[in-house]
Amino acid sequence: MNECLRVSPISAVRGSVSLPGSKSISNRALLLSALSDGVTEVRNLLVAEDTEMMLGALRGLGVGFEQNEDGMIVKVTGCGGAFPVKKADLFLGNAGTAMRPLASSLAFSGGEYTLDGVARMRERPIAHLVEALNALGAKISYLNEAGFPPIKIEPAFHIRGNLAHIRGDVSSQFLSGLLMAAPLLAPEEGLRIRVDGELISSPYVSLTCRLMEKFGVTVKTTEKDFLVPRARYKSPGVFEVEADASSASYFLALGALVGPLKVEGVGQDSVQGDAAFVEYLAKMGASVTRGENWIKTAPNPYAKKLHGIDADVRTIPDAAMTLAAIAPMCDGETTLRGIGSWRVKETDRIAAMEKELSKVGCKVESGEDWIRITPPEKLQSATFDTYKDHRMAMCMSLIAAGGVPVFINDPKCVAKTFPDYFTRLSTVVEN
């Protein structure tokens, strides 16, 4: 039977909390280290399901690792882009940051691979990436339903031409995956990657380029294109993973509701787009202060409550869910736009939010890519379903800051990116 966790009403949070490493940076750092020449010591690695998936896959591809006891420091022996194992079946759970980049990096590695995941991964689209890679000469086919994992990669070695087209309106991870694979595939003059149509979640692409730079490859951008040189990745020696800005959002939201609270490990110099989450909290009236490596939030100094906002949040797709979760405790309605990608993540997050927030008495309306939440007169306690979605579990726990107990079904689903979330939460709650 599934576990159900009671979270007592939270009337105040105090102090500070340090956060685990960023999922997005950890998985990029692991892959880039594996593709590099030399040994890389990756520090403050996130130890969670998604990084286990990447580590497991790279191990299966013959990449050498040494890991310290708590798993947070990993020494990766790079293979210069040529994975030693040429035939493997890789299981990638529900980790988009493993599935999409690995599909790209394996497409021209001359081997035979299958890439699969959990049932939900089989519903998460990959067609735009497969189409882009096959147009370059890759031999990727679908083993089950067209457009979705599992996929089969058959040996291909060289790309055709010097221009790739890719769509970025469903997931930016397709472009990020192609970018990271590109230096090792590009013809002498480099590979030009053109994004057809809109690019969502664009800060994650900037993150990809910044990390590639750390591993010695500079991507040039023009208005339309990304220009990737032919190059080998070079280990930076030591790579330090920043704390996770999306994981920070739950504590920053709590600080804004019933703080003050300080989060450590991510600050004004963050390379993560989701660090901009606090700007939305500030628009809601929260007090926000930031240092190089920390952010502190506190309630609105001039009003009792935060107020709802109407905002396009396509650049902070993950932390934006946290705004929806605190909307029931705000004055006035909150409308979030540009969230079409929520429908193809760990669950259909628009539908899930609509259903769960209705349970506390909110009026919730939604469309293909937006959601509007009108707070109730009086917040009700509820038992929340979490849909195997770590962010649904963490988001719904925040309702306790509205002064009601909440019950979280399957709380362990937070293991995808933040296994000890509920323990860290208990350390900042004042009784």
Ligand SMILES: O=C(O)C1=C[C@@H](OP(=O)(O)O)[C@@H](O)[C@H](O)C1
């Ligand atoms: O590249 C990344 O690390 C990520 C990109 C985003 O996905 P989309 O580009 O699919 O929105 C984000 O939601 C995901 O958690 C991590």
Ligand SMILES: C=C(OP(=O)(O)O)C(=O)O
């Ligand atoms: C969308 C997410 O994950 P993934 O990297 O699997 O896309 C997420 O962590 O919210």
